[in-house]
Amino acid sequence: MEEFNNIGLFQDYLIGDLSPADKTAFELRLKEDKEFSDEFNEFRLLEQDIEEVTARNEAKFELKTKFNRHIVVDDYNEGDDQGELATPASTRSIQIRRWSIAASVLLIAVFSFVFWPTKNIDKPIAEFLDIDSIPHLAKNLSCNELDSIYNRALIDYNKAENDLTKQLQKNPKGFGPLSRKLRISRDQKQKVLKEINLARSQKCSDAIPFDVEEGFELDTSILDIY
Amino acid sequence: MTTAIQYKKDIKDEEIIRRIKQNDNHVWEILQVKYYKMLEIFVIKNSGSTDDAWDNFQETMAALFVNVSKTNFRLTCAFKTYVYQINRNMWLAELKRQKRRPIRIYDNEDNELADIDTSDEVVEKEHRIKLVEREIEILGENCRKIIRLYYYLKKSMKEIALEIGYSNDANAKNQKAKCMKQLKTKLDHGRI
Numbered sequence: 263m264e265e266f267n268n269i270g271l272f273q274d275y276l277i278g279d280l281s282p283a284d285k286t287a288f289e290l291r292l293k294e295d296k297e298f299s300d301e302f303n304e305f306r307l308l309e310q311d312i313e314e315v316t317a318r319n320e321a322k323f324e325l326k327t328k329f330n331r332h333i334v335v336d337d338y339n340e341g342d343d344q345g346e347l348a349t350p351a352s353t354r355s356i357q358i359r360r361w362s363i364a365a366s367v368l369l370i371a372v373f374s375f376v377f378w379p380t381k382n383i384d385k386p387i388a389e390f391l392d393i394d395s396i397p398h399l400a401k402n403l404s405c406n407e408l409d410s411i412y413n414r415a416l417i418d419y420n421k422a423e424n425d426l427t428k429q430l431q432k433n434p435k436g437f438g439p440l441s442r443k444l445r446i447s448r449d450q451k452q453k454v455l456k457e458i459n460l461a462r463s464q465k466c467s468d469a470i471p472f473d474v475e476e477g478f479e480l481d482t483s484i485l486d487i488y
Numbered sequence: 489m490t491t492a493i494q495y496k497k498d499i500k501d502e503e504i505i506r507r508i509k510q511n512d513n514h515v516w517e518i519l520q521v522k523y524y525k526m527l528e529i530f531v532i533k534n535s536g537s538t539d540d541a542w543d544n545f546q547e548t549m550a551a552l553f554v555n556v557s558k559t560n561f562r563l564t565c566a567f568k569t570y571v572y573q574i575n576r577n578m579w580l581a582e583l584k585r586q587k588r589r590p591i592r593i594y595d596n597e598d599n600e601l602a603d604i605d606t607s608d609e610v611v612e613k614e615h616r617i618k619l620v621e622r623e624i625e626i627l628g629e630n631c632r633k634i635i636r637l638y639y640y641l642k643k644s645m646k647e648i649a650l651e652i653g654y655s656n657d658a659n660a661k662n663q664k665a666k667c668m669k670q671l672k673t674k675l676d677h678g679r680i
Contacts, residue, residue: 269668316635
């Protein structure tokens, strides 16, 4: 971190206020004095950042009225073109026949989830996936599919966590029916997320062991309310 | 029959870029229709809320506007990837600013986004810009004015002196140097 001791000189040089002799001396010093040249480069970098910041601020001001949060947006089918998920339906049905009826029923739930992305955003995975069935389900799914389910469960959990945090900010004691409902919902989603993560880490060699509390940087004061 | 929404979804990238350059009023709605969901999913997957996603989207659009408006702007990847990349860097820089370091980054599962630049440098640059923005916000009013007049409106020192009421351009120059030094000191303290 340079101190900017020569800031007046830098400004004069950049504005073009130095005499020809001073300009030559300045440029020679840039070549020969590393500390001076580092300081100058840092000053230029700061100027570029300031230019970017001021331009973006103006743009933000100008665009402020151009967006509408309630506008209908396009669905984004994340994962539609992913490896096994993109297998033709006929191949999938052959695979499904090999499985037990119970696993097939579970798979229907999973495939509905996999093709969920945004249309059923209000239906968390925990609502249609029984936690006890996850280990059995994991045996019949690929790592890609487990990753998709995991990502979805992660989104659900983050949403539930945010909803609870907001409610507790409004009502710090957190004893009302809404706080209780949100806490139950968050806990349910956390359990599902942990269970999917466990199944995923047991099956897939590249899965990273993941601690939910640490991973999401939970505010432990929220947990103390229980 | 093509509906308005279908039209917005199907509009070509070149057309969007052309409209951004022309500062067309409707292009922003088109961008929101086409890309908002993709950008929101990235933020939510990476410890953000829907409100964070909305704020980040607006920051992304401002940066997009500035970049595309530059005369030397050249697109080196698909436009969708470019928009995703800005949103991604912006959100990771915001997490860094809040000292919330993600254990793992969850990118969208989308083969079209396979060539994004995941290097730390791009996030680092965005982080630096966020810090500079925050420190400028808390400078004194005159410093903020000088910075805006000089770096955004490209006014000369003489014009700045007239506008703010300094007796001559040398005073304006001295004042600007003081503001820059103050900003630098604040940034250095913020980084410690």
